[in-house]
Amino acid sequence: MSRDLDIRVTIIEDDETIREGYSYLINNTSGYKVISSYPSFEDAAKKIAHDDPDVILLDVELPGISGIDAIPKLKKLIPDVHILILTVYEQDLLIFRALGNGAAGYLTKNTPHEKIIAAIHEVMEGGGPMSAHIARMVIQSFQRSDSSPLTRRETEILEQIATGKSRKRIAEELFIDLETVKSHIKNIYQKLNVHSKADAIKTARDNKFI
Amino acid sequence: MSRDLDIRVTIIEDDETIREGYSYLINNTSGYKVISSYPSFEDAAKKIAHDDPDVILLDVELPGISGIDAIPKLKKLIPDVHILILTVYEQDLLIFRALGNGAAGYLTKNTPHEKIIAAIHEVMEGGGPMSAHIARMVIQSFQRSDSSPLTRRETEILEQIATGKSRKRIAEELFIDLETVKSHIKNIYQKLNVHSKADAIKTARDNKFI
DNA sequence: CTCCATTCACCCTCATTGGGTGAAACCATT
């Protein structure tokens, strides 16, 4: 099989044992080739554009610049590269920052070897591989609380407020009087125990009422 | 193997052929059992609470109440049920509405049979099974545009505005003068070609600048 | 050394916000 058609992989991971483990795995899978590996972003930065990988396996806990912060820099160096996060961490914040920064997938390190290969393949095909638990967290981030103290109308109005619209504009768009909107807002503030737009939006978002 | 330990599956799907195809597949897999199937939510509504399934395979294009709108109603009838959407549609809006309404996973109908079984298993284990392409769309929904006309500071300030904070409060929290915030906002409005908070937030969100 | 980003200043007018209090109309459920 021609080496030229292999999927080109670069690994950025500070643990040498893990790095070599993945390299061994990938190089022994036909169709995949590790073209370079680095222990930090700083080490990778100089040469990785020349390596021109298709996929980067990226650790989040790196010495120096973190993997998360490295994502946009790597994308700038190699715009079309697919970045797969490979980490032990399953914290919401880390996951969402990684995905927000441009990662195409997020795997935990207990992922079986065959799934890592499958993920590299999947990412090349336009997929978004995630470990099962990560995927559930991502899905849950779209879901609302099922125990909001707000009524349907109150929720609707708070959503509109969260888009920055004035009460007057909300009234017009919902075909109700400005006084009615004010009345709903007073009730919303009371239920959420806040005294301002900003606090109402924050409380509602934190609790997934909107 | 005891039937009592089987994963109990209900199918809601209007196409009888597909319904029977899935039933056959699932019933012939040990550990899984189809306990009921219905052609619409209305038909399911009366009996499904008594069926008490672990997982519901749900079509989105149903006669009467759509699958999407059926999700919260089904969750209300059987709070702990896991709902797996099974559909031909891959439109963003449908996907995000389904997940927002409480679906635990989203598969397209070209999903191979063994993956459907795997998804049912995964959802029971707290995972969030998605077809590859769906997963990528979900991940992309977290990502920002890489070609925003806004500077870092402008983006930061527009984000703060989108939380409902006043200019004064933003100034205080960023340790800058109110005049500076106003100045940034003027520039933001000019760049986005808008004349209000609400329009700035909408434009920025639509274009993924924030 | 020149952009661009970031910062601040002073001018102006009109709109918006938060809060108090009360009440009619409509709904669904008992």
Add this chain to the structure above:
DNA sequence: AATGGTTTCACCCAATGAGGGTGAATGGAG
């Protein structure tokens, strides 16, 4: 038929905020 919650609207008040015009100094990256 009566109750309770939701949604609707009314009128009061003081204080704050928003949007726009114009100009300008500082500071860092290319």
